[in-house]
Amino acid sequence: MCHVVKIGGSTLSNLQSPFFDALKNRIEQGEKIVIVHGGGPEIxxxxxxxxxxxxxKNGVRVTSLESLFCVKTALNDITNTNLVERLNNDGISAQGLCGAENSLLTCDFLDKENYGWVGSVERVNTEIIQNVxxxxxxPVIASLGVTENGxxxxxxADTAAGETAAALSAESIxxxxxxxxxSVLGEWMKCLTISDIHKNIVEGHISGGMVPKxxxxxxxxxxxIKQVRITDQTLSGTELFKEVLIT
Incomplete structure (x- = not known):
């Protein structure tokens, strides 16, 4: 059973040793870790x-054909390469993968008129991930994809991570x-249910880049997927549940 860790682009440049130590500890305990990353600041x-x-728009980066080259360079050539190098230097054997290569993440357009060259994941080639x-x-996956037309x-990246976790039947993400x-009304939440989330989106308490997360x-x-968390590097932030747990 594998566990997916999605790392946001703004977090990548500030990853600290305890984060890598925690990953190493999980791997040593037999967990199979898959990393999916963004790259906002570099883009x-x-x-x-x-x-x-x-x-x-709505937490999604509008990507023109012109800007796509910058996105590809930032995500795959720079961010992915740097993260894989850092993992290996910290004693974690890692291999970079690009979602746009070998049909790893096959996509349709999310909404070409509004977002341009932004994909909605249709299929995940889990065999590539399992081989690594x-x-x-x-496996360290850059959040790019490819359409049926190439x-x-x-x-x-949040969407890519979620779809990858689902396709792998991951134990946790x-x-x-x-x-x-x-955060809701200035307070960091220990747990939220799906109905809590919908209510707070409608009321505007959850907005921007947190919405796709x-x-x-x-x-x-x-x-x-049994365990779903949105956290900082302590890995102890907000746990999400389908409904209120009765104890």
């Missing part, structure tokens, strides 16, 4: 250098962010 840097706009795991390595698309979990988390719960 922003590349877009700015190229004089291209930074545009977000069986070789004793941690077009590369950007994928929201942890969305590692630069916040200590989900909680939506990906809900999908994981719907697909019976």
């Amino acid at each position: 922003n840097k590349k877009l700015t250098e190229s004089g291209l706009p930074l545009e977000m 795991l069986e070789a004793g390595k941690v 077009e590369t698309v950007n994928i929201n 942890c969305f590692v962010t630069d916040t200590p979990g989900v 909680v939506e990906a988390a809900i999908k994981c719960l719907d697909l019976n």
